[in-house]
Amino acid sequence: MSERIRFEPGRPTVLRGGTVLPMDDGRRVLTDTDVLVVGDRIAAVGPGLPVPDGTAEIDATDGIVMPGMIDTHRHMWQTAMRGYGADWTLTQYFVWYYLEHGRLFRPEDVHAGNVLAAIEAIDAGVTTVVDWSHGLQTVDHADAAVDALRSVPGRFVLAYGNIQRAPAEWSAAPEFRDFVRRRITGDDMLGFQLAFDVTGDPSFPEKPAFEVARELGVGVTTHAGVWGATGDDGIRLMHDHGFMTAETVYVHAASLSADSYHRIAATGGSISVSTESEQSAGQGYPPTWAVRAHGIPVSLSMDTSVWWSGDLFSAMRTTLGADRSREHMEAHAKGDTVTHCGLRAEQVVDWATRGGARALGRDGELGTLEAGRKADIVLIKNERSPVSFPLLNPYGHIAFQAQRGDVHTVLVNGRVVKHEHRLLGVDLAAARRQVEQTVEYLRTTMGEETWQQGMNPDVPETTLLDNPYTYTDYHSDSTHTRRESE
Numbered sequence: 009m010s011e012r013i014r015f016e017p018g019r020p021t022v023l024r025g026g027t028v029l030p031m032d033d034g035r036r037v038l039t040d041t042d043v044l045v046v047g048d049r050i051a052a053v054g055p056g057l058p059v060p061d062g063t064a065e066i067d068a069t070d071g072i073v074m075p076g077m078i079d080t081h082r083h084m085w086q087t088a089m090r091g092y093g094a095d096w097t098l099t100q101y102f103v104w105y106y107l108e109h110g111r112l113f114r115p116e117d118v119h120a121g122n123v124l125a126a127i128e129a130i131d132a133g134v135t136t137v138v139d140w141s142h143g144l145q146t147v148d149h150a151d152a153a154v155d156a157l158r159s160v161p162g163r164f165v166l167a168y169g170n171i172q173r174a175p176a177e178w179s180a181a182p183e184f185r186d187f188v189r190r191r192i193t194g195d196d197m198l199g200f201q202l203a204f205d206v207t208g209d210p211s212f213p214e215k216p217a218f219e220v221a222r223e224l225g226v227g228v229t230t231h232a233g234v235w236g237a238t239g240d241d242g243i244r245l246m247h248d249h250g251f252m253t254a255e256t257v258y259v260h261a262a263s264l265s266a267d268s269y270h271r272i273a274a275t276g277g278s279i280s281v282s283t284e285s286e287q288s289a290g291q292g293y294p295p296t297w298a299v300r301a302h303g304i305p306v307s308l309s310m311d312t313s314v315w316w317s318g319d320l321f322s323a324m325r326t327t328l329g330a331d332r333s334r335e336h337m338e339a340h341a342k343g344d345t346v347t348h349c350g351l352r353a354e355q356v357v358d359w360a361t362r363g364g365a366r367a368l369g370r371d372g373e374l375g376t377l378e379a380g381r382k383a384d385i386v387l388i389k390n391e392r393s394p395v396s397f398p399l400l401n402p403y404g405h406i407a408f409q410a411q412r413g414d415v416h417t418v419l420v421n422g423r424v425v426k427h428e429h430r431l432l433g434v435d436l437a438a439a440r441r442q443v444e445q446t447v448e449y450l451r452t453t454m455g456e457e458t459w460q461q462g463m464n465p466d467v468p469e470t471t472l473l474d475n476p477y478t479y480t481d482y483h484s485d486s487t488h489t490r491r492e493s494e
């Protein structure tokens with residue numbers, strides 16, 4: 009390990025000699041290239057860059073330098089329950105959070121989950137996260153969510169939601185308006201969206217909430233195309249009332265008809281695909297294989313750490329796998345063979361970076377490594393890992409080989425927040441204490457039996473199939489050579 013570099017505010021930083029993926033229109037791979045950061049922006053990308061005196065130098069040789077990743081849908085408050093729902097379906101998730109125990113979460117519990125999720129994000133090179141914060145039962149909860157996001161040096165978007173009240177109700181509350189005035193100041197590090205779902209009720213009760221979003225000039229993010237919950241009716245209502253815009257993010261967008269995809273494509277919105285979630289929870293088949301043919305922009309997300317880890321390496325990997333799996337299946341059903349994969353590794357890396365920037369309307373600033381852009385940068389490099397070489401296909405390396413442990417250095421808004429695999433300026437011990445208090449509170453409030461039942465849902469009975477080869481005693485068959493030799 010090299011001598012520790014002192015990263016001070018205002019000190020320029022250069023990443024030297026890496027394989028740089030600008031993720032720009034040129035789709036270039038730049039080997040042995042430097043990236044210079046001055047202030048909060050990228051000053052230059054190129055080989056052998058001259059740098060200002062006193063620039064901090066980071067050795068990026070044998071590493072990949074890429075834009076910071078962007079997650080467009082993560083319920084950060086739920087990270088306090090990390091892994092608890094590993095064996096849940098969506099139904100069990102709904103019952104647990106929406107109907108039974110979601111109300112137990114106090115502002116400090118939302119804070120605890122958000123802080124840990126925010127730290128986890130920057131550790132994994134996810135420099136921007138949309139906090140799909142639907143546990144905001146009161147404005148105190150919302151203040152706690154923002155306090156948490158502001159305490160960690162990442163870039164966030166608060167997507168304000170409240171599953172305990174109707175969208176029309178909470179979005180009309182004076183205290184909500186007051187919160188927006190107080191806390192959403194339009195600065196670069198904290199964006200704002202409204203987060204609510206459209207049930208498909210023909211009376212369209214969500215209409216006033218859409219009007220609030222329009223009045224505030226912010227996008228709506230909505231779980232759309234969730235089997236048994238939200239579907240084509242919701243999309244049609246949004247479309248008929250003129251609320252489908254380029255800022256709208258449709259989360260999951262599985263279980264939708266071609267007609268809904270046409271409406272999304274025609275109005276310029278984007279889809280946030282949470283492949284791991286769709287695979288395990290049951291919203292519908294991860295939809296990239298279908299939406300690619302509609303030309304709808306895609307970003308990636310991981311939904312909630314109550315099941316999954318909050319890194320986008322797994323999101324890229326599972327998205328490639330699910331898309332290709334479906335492509336093969338569809339071909340086999342017609343007696344065909346897929347000889348060339350339609351979805352490429354480069355495309356999922358694009359979705360994990362630039363796709364997120366596009367979804368958030370920030371593609372002029374985030375998601376690419378170009379001079380003048382915001383300096384949200386990830387260096388993937390791990391000298392101790394046998395998986396770090398040979399580095400032949402950097403897109404394939406990111407999507408199928410790399411993991412969060414390979415994230416060596418992370419910059420957010422020009423600030424180095426992780427270097428040589430260590431987080432900088434982050435109090436992980438305090439985050440742990442807070443989460444432990446939340447877990448302790450939930451566990452004692454619910455009672456041990458309820459807690460254990462929630463984590464261990466009943467396993468449906470598996471009926472073993474009749475097996476024709478077990479009808480006769482195989483080993484007594486006199487023609488069988490092994491039997492004869494015994």
Ligand SMILES: [Zn+2]
Nearest residue numbers: 081140231311
């Ligand atoms: Zn979700």
